[in-house]
Each structure stands twice: as structure tokens, then as C-alpha cells.
Amino acid sequence: xxxxxxxxxxxxxxxxxxxxxxxxxxxxxxxxxxxxxxxxxxxxxxxxxxxxxxxxxxxxxxxxxxxxxxxxxxxxxxxxxxxxxxxxxxxxxxxxxxxxxxxxxxxxxxxxxxxxxxxxxxxxxxxxxxxxxxxxxxxxxxxxxxxxxxxxxxxxxxxxxxxxxxxxxxxxxxxxxxxxxxxxxxxxxxxxxxxxxxxxxxxxxxxxxxxxxxxxxxxxxxxxxxxxxxxxxxxxxxxxxxxxxxxxxxxxxxxxxxx
Amino acid sequence: xxxxxxxxxxxxxxxxxxxxxxxxxxxxxxxxxxxxxxxxxxxxxxxxxxxxxxxxxxxxxxxxxxxxxxxxxxxxxxxxxxxxxxxxxxxxxxxxxxxxxxxxxxxxxxxxxxxxxxxxxxxxxxxxxxxxxxxxxxxxxxxxxxxxxxxxxxxxxxxxxxxxxxxxxxxxxxxxxxxxxxxxxxxxxxxxxxxxxxxxxxxxxxxxxxxxxxxxxxxxxxxxxxxxxxxxxxxxxxxxxxxxxxxxxxxxxxxxxxxxxxxxxxxxxxxxxxxxxxxxxxxxxxxxxxxxxxxxx
Numbered sequence: 001x002x003x004x005x006x007x008x009x010x011x012x013x014x015x016x017x018x019x020x021x022x023x024x025x026x027x028x029x030x031x032x033x034x035x036x037x038x039x040x041x042x043x044x045x046x047x048x049x050x051x052x053x054x055x056x057x058x059x060x061x062x063x064x065x066x067x068x069x070x071x072x073x074x075x076x077x078x079x080x081x082x083x084x085x086x087x088x089x090x091x092x093x094x095x096x097x098x099x100x101x102x103x104x105x106x107x108x109x110x111x112x113x114x115x116x117x118x119x120x121x122x123x124x125x126x127x128x129x130x131x132x133x134x135x136x137x138x139x140x141x142x143x144x145x146x147x148x149x150x151x152x153x154x155x156x157x158x159x160x161x162x163x164x165x166x167x168x169x170x171x172x173x174x175x176x177x178x179x180x181x182x183x184x185x186x187x188x189x190x191x192x193x194x195x196x197x198x199x200x201x202x203x204x205x206x207x208x209x210x211x212x213x214x215x216x217x218x219x220x221x222x223x224x225x226x227x228x229x230x231x232x233x234x235x236x237x238x239x240x241x242x243x244x245x246x247x248x249x250x251x252x253x254x255x256x257x258x259x
Numbered sequence: 260x261x262x263x264x265x266x267x268x269x270x271x272x273x274x275x276x277x278x279x280x281x282x283x284x285x286x287x288x289x290x291x292x293x294x295x296x297x298x299x300x301x302x303x304x305x306x307x308x309x310x311x312x313x314x315x316x317x318x319x320x321x322x323x324x325x326x327x328x329x330x331x332x333x334x335x336x337x338x339x340x341x342x343x344x345x346x347x348x349x350x351x352x353x354x355x356x357x358x359x360x361x362x363x364x365x366x367x368x369x370x371x372x373x374x375x376x377x378x379x380x381x382x383x384x385x386x387x388x389x390x391x392x393x394x395x396x397x398x399x400x401x402x403x404x405x406x407x408x409x410x411x412x413x414x415x416x417x418x419x420x421x422x423x424x425x426x427x428x429x430x431x432x433x434x435x436x437x438x439x440x441x442x443x444x445x446x447x448x449x450x451x452x453x454x455x456x457x458x459x460x461x462x463x464x465x466x467x468x469x470x471x472x473x474x475x476x477x478x479x480x481x482x483x484x485x486x487x488x489x490x491x492x493x494x495x496x497x498x499x500x501x502x503x504x505x506x507x508x509x510x511x512x513x514x515x516x517x518x519x520x521x522x523x524x525x526x527x528x529x530x531x532x533x534x535x536x537x538x539x540x541x542x543x544x545x546x547x548x549x550x551x552x553x554x555x556x
Contacts, residue, residue, distance in 0.1 A: 002362070002363070003363065006359060006362050006363055010349060010350075010359060013350070013351070013355075014349065017351060086345055086346065086347035087308075087313055088346060088347050088348075088349060090313055091311055091313065091336065091339075091341040092336060092360075092363055093332075093333045093336040093337045093363060093364075094333075094363070095332075095333060251315075252313075252314055252315040252329075
């Protein structure tokens with residue numbers, strides 16, 4: 001437990017010092033610019049600006065969340081490769097379990113704090129504007145949290161073998177595959193049910209992105225089943241994390257080939 | 260003397276068929292200071308990384324305190340201090356970095372920490388990114404020492420430092436530690452480092468241990484024999500001399516590094532080659548290192 005806590009604190013400090021909050025600033029500035037121009041994420045390409053409290057606040061949370069998720073992918077993908085490159089933590093009396101779990105907890109706490117900040121900001125604006133903060137808004141926050149958690153569950157242990165860019169790519173593809181495959185099937189780009197099913201078994205995540213897009217829209221509702229679905233996805237993340245960390249607990253990790 | 264660290268027939272390669280270490284074997288006893296010498300790429304870093312369990316040998320075995328560093332890494336790492344040239348220091352300040360190490364090591368010696376910080380003139384509040392290379396290495400040393408390790412592994416600990424910082428670092432670290440009976444294995448490609456520190460020298464060359472002798476023995480009992488090329492056509496004749504460690508061509512001569520005093524080696528050469536023109540001299544350790552590990556010229 002001592003080792004896990006030490007790594008958790010180190011990860012949070014590294015994340016803050018490493019300016020992992022920068023994507024949030026970029027996302028917020030991007031959002032402010034779009035809103036100022038009269039656009040929100042719902043009418044990209046439509047050419048019809050619809051500035052309104054509902055969409056504007058939802059857009060703020062939407063862009064903020066993607067900033068957080070981008071941060072989570074970057075932090076998760078680079079965390080173990082960094083240790084392999086300049087082995088400091090690997091020379092200390094820490095098990096690889098402690099290392100991976102400490103990094104997961106630290107990165108998730110960091111990501112959750114950033115998301116909570118964005119959600120708090122958006123909710124505050126909503127309340128000030130008289131927009132109701134509903135259970136659906138809570139679902140959007142929980143969805144963003146789940147996505148970041150799954151990203152981290154995959155990217156941290158995968159970093160034991162792969163480079164950050166490959167880890168990041170694999171992680172995003174693994175999580176988004178159901179949406180991508182579904183979209184491709186709808187566009188008749190793929191037809192085989194077998195492939196869809198196989199991918200579904202192999203990479204079981206089916207996290208709907210819609211709640212993140214419309215956190216503060218009217219007429220959208222959330223049910224207990226939606227939250228249960230997110231929990232199931234998080235559970236799959238935990239299973240993958242345990243499996244991958246189990247594989248990395250022994251055996252040599254690729255260090256820089258200096259002799 | 261109890262062996263603290265044992266390498267037995269260790270081989271390791273990064274690419275198939277290109278060995279970095281090939282059958283390396285030696286042991287380090289309790290309280291011994293061993294300098295691991297070799298040119299760049301000789302396998303020094305690989306061997307030290309194997310000792311701390313960062314790399315696995317392809318074949319052979321490594322025992323640290325009688326344990327395998329890969330099978331029981333925690334038990335080994337608790338008792339080992341490690342400083343390397345490329346070590347990254349994490350944390351905003353020295354105090355934060357030290358606190359992280361103190362938290363992980365229950366046996367942390369705060370009195371030693373304080374005395375080393377004073378000795379190196381380091382302020383706890385100093386920012387890590389503002390430290391000079393030499394200061395950063397001193398901080399790494401404090402982190403490696405204050406849990407009172409029984410074995411210290413230094414991988415080019417003074418690499419990249421200017422001559423003054425280099426000397427200060429080595430004198431402060433290795434002498435201080437050795438006085439307390441800590442076992443030390445340190446790698447370097449500077450013979451002067453080894454000469455200053457004393458102890459034993461293990462020279463790695465061509466993936467193997469080429470020389471494993473006490474520094475005083477090397478000074479007194481190894482010499483360089485210079486034989487004109489015209490006198491000996493086949494270097495095998497020199498190589499077959501008892502105690503011959505290496506023969507290489509150097510301009511118009513053969514240079515042979517031979518165990519024995521210059522007088523004794525000279526006599527041996529006269530009697531086996533049957534002619535004169537042979538010179539045997541003592542050379543500085545730096546020269547000897549070049550003769551043993553350098554290429555032909």
C-alpha cells in the first residue's frame with residue numbers, strides 16, 4: 001500500500017508539473033472562440049450559428065471533457081515508457097503491481113479533478129443561466145469519467161511493451177471500436193456480422209458518446225440502466241488492467257539499449 | 260570473504276548473434292570496491308542493469324546477497340543503492356525527492372541525509388531543474404546512500420562532470436562509503452577514476468572479462484613489452500608467452516601486455532625469442548588500459 005500511495009502522489013505531482021492541464025486551457029479557449037463566433041459543436045458544418053444557453057453550456061463541457069480525455073490518453077500512454085527510458089522507479093523496491101496501480105489511481109484522480117472542475121464550471125453557468133442541471137448532466141459527467149478510466153486501464157499497462165504513440169492509438173481504437181464499426185456498418189462499408197461480433201467480444205466497450213455531447217440539453221433523460229452500463233464498461237476496464245498488469249509483472253521490460 | 264554479488268557465465272545480447280556480454284563471471288566480496296572498466300559499448304551498463312534486475316541475462320546466473328535480482332527484486336532492491344549517469348531526478352525540490360525516497364525506505368538515515376546535504380552545500384528548497392550536473396549527481400547519491408544500502412551500484416557516476424566535480428564526487432562518495440564497509444561496484448571508462456579509488460579492477464573487453472586484478476598488483480606486476488615487428492613475424496609467439504594478456508600492433512612494434520615485473524618479463528622474452536631489441540617498461544594505468552582495450556594502429 002505504501003508503494004501505491006507513493007506512486008499515486010508522484011503521478012499527480014508529475015501530471016501537474018508536466019502541464020497536463022494545458023489541453024484544458026486549449027479546449028476552453030477553443031470553446032470560447034467558437035461560442036464567440038456563434039458556433040457550437042452541434043452545428044459544425046451546418047453554417048447556421050445557433051447561439052443559445054443550452055447549447056453553449058453543453059459545448060463548454062463537451063470541449064472541456066475532450067481536453068480531459070486527451071490528457072488522460074497522453075498521461076496514461078507515456079507513464080510507463082517514461083520509466084523504461086530513465087529507470088528511476090524500477091530501481092526502487094516497488095513491485096510492478098504497485099507501479100501500475102499507483103499510476104492508474106494517480107492519473108485517474110488527476111483526470112477526475114479536471115473533469116469535476118469542468119463540470120462544476122458548466123453547472124455553475126447553467127444555474128446562473130436558469131438551465132436545469134438534471135440527472136442527464138450527471139450521466140454526462142459519469143460517462144466522461146468512465147471513458148478516461150478505461151483509457152487509463154488500457155494505456156498504463158500497455159506502456160510496459162509499446163511506445164506512447166502506439167499505446168495511445170491502440171487505446172483510442174479499442175475504446176471507440178464499437179462506434180466506428182457501427183458507423184461503418186451503417187454506411188455499408190462493412191457487412192459481416194461476424195467481424196462486428198468478434199470485435200465486440202474482444203473489445204467489449206460500448207460507451208455512448210451522446211451524453212458528453214449534450215450534458216445540459218432539454219428533453220434528455222437518464223435512467224439507472226445508463227449508469228449501470230457505465231459501471232459495466234468500467235468493470236471491463238478493470239479486467240483488462242488486471243490481465244495486462246499480470247502479464248507485465250514478470251519478465252524483462254524493454255529498457256534503452258545502452259551497453 | 261562473503262560474496263555479495265556474483266556473476267556466473269553471464270551472457271546477454273540485444274540483437275541475435277551480437278553479444279554484449281559473453282560468459283562474464285566474477286564476484287564481489289563484502290566491503291570490496293570494484294571498478295568495472297571498459298570502452299563504450301563494452302557491456303558495463305548492461306552488467307550493472309542485470310545486477311539490479313532491470314535486464315535479464317540470456318544465460319548464466321546473477322546472485323545478489325545470494326538472491327536472484329529478477330526472481331526476488333524487492334528483497335534485492337531494498338539493500339542496493341543505484342546511481343547512474345542518465346538517472347532522472349523526480350520532484351520539484353530536493354526536499355520533495357528525498358521525502359519520496361524516505362517514504363519508501365523505512366531504514367532511512369536522517370542524520371546521514373543532513374550531513375551529506377551539508378557536505379555538498381545543497382539547500383533542501385533548491386529546485387531540481389536548477390541544479391548543475393554535479394549537484395544533481397550529488398542529490399542522486401544522497402538518495403542512493405541514506406537508506407544504508409549494503410551494495411552500491413554506480414553506473415558511470417561521474418560521467419559528464421568536469422574534472423573538478425568528478426574528483427570531488429568520487430572522493431566524497433566512494434572513500435566515504437568504503438570507510439564504512441559498503442560494497443561498491445562502479446563502472447567507468449576513466450582509468451584515473453579507478454586509480455584514485457583503488458580496490459580491484461575488472462576490465463571488460465570484447466564481451467568478456469579481460470583482466471580482473473587488484474590495482475596494486477596491476478601497478479607492480481603488469482608491464483608493457485615492446486618488440487620490433489621485424490623481430491617477430493607471428494604475434495602468436497608473443498601471445499603464447501605465459502602471463503601475456505594482449506598483443507597488438509602499434510606502428511613498427513608489437514605491444515604485449517604481460518604479467519610480471521619488467522625485469523622478469525624481459526628475461527623471459529630474451530630466453531624465448533633469443534634476441535635483443537626488446538624493451539619492457541612499466542606504464543601508467545591509463546596507458547595500460549589503452550593497450551588492453553585499444554585497437555591496432
